[in-house]
Amino acid sequence: AQSVTQPDIHITVSEGASLELRCNYSYGATPYLFWYVQSPGQGLQLLLKYFSGDTLVQGIKGFEAEFKRSQSSFNLRKPSVHWSDAAEYFCAVAPDPYYGGSQGNLIFGKGTKLSVKP
Amino acid sequence: NAGVMQNPRHLVRRRGQEARLRCSPMKGHSHVYWYRQLPEEGLKFMVYLQKENIIDESGMPKERFSAEFPKEGPSILRIQQVVRGDSAAYFCASSPSATTNEKLFFGSGTQLSVL
Numbered sequence: 001a002q003s004v005t006q007p008d009i010h011i012t013v014s015e016g017a018s019l020e021l022r023c024n025y026s027y028g029a030t031p032y033l034f035w036y037v038q039s040p041g042q043g044l045q046l047l048l049k050y051f052s053g054d055t056l057v058q059g060i061k062g063f064e065a066e067f068k069r070s071q072s073s074f075n076l077r078k079p080s081v082h083w084s085d086a087a088e089y090f091c092a093v094a095p096d097p098y099y100g101g102s103q104g105n106l107i108f109g110k111g112t113k114l115s116v117k118p
Numbered sequence: 119n120a121g122v123m124q125n126p127r128h129l130v131r132r133r134g135q136e137a138r139l140r141c142s143p144m145k146g147h148s149h150v151y152w153y154r155q156l157p158e159e160g161l162k163f164m165v166y167l168q169k170e171n172i173i174d175e176s177g178m179p180k181e182r183f184s185a186e187f188p189k190e191g192p193s194i195l196r197i198q199q200v201v202r203g204d205s206a207a208y209f210c211a212s213s214p215s216a217t218t219n220e221k222l223f224f225g226s227g228t229q230l231s232v233l
Binding site for chain 2: 004034036041042043044045046049090092104105106107108109110111
């Protein structure tokens, strides 16, 4: 069965420091991968997505993620964190409809809560 | 251009009552998805609807839960005879078409609390 693992429940970084949030997935075929951010009381906002092509994906707000098939990982990075980045981050995988997956049936990890120290 | 609108933001129900959660998709979107987020968990897919049709309800509990997306008006997620375990945040998302290349636009969610 498909699954997404975010090993870190809570991470604290200093403002201006670099950030890497880990995401590992279990999926038999080529996955569609997403990173979402959820600020308190808000819905999810898409940061970036990977479907195919270049394995380094650029997103909004200065985030990027790298797809590594050999490691089944899709880690999110940012070179310099801002206080406004404090939020919860979710990695998700979308099953390929060709292999029986359904549109919109994203599988989410449990999330990583990011705190930013001044 | 309003985003996905969900109401109410917070809903409190006593055990045994009914909960009705509403979702108005973005303008021009005819595909709606409902997710549930339990405490300390990620979002879990519940159901995917197009106008007047349920496309995928593989994530819906077999009893007490139902969803609709009528020709006119918002999508409704209905929970009958709520229990404490139904307490969660319920998110709705919409998309303009049925391909995984389209990103989902999420609403701010409805927090359901069952007393």
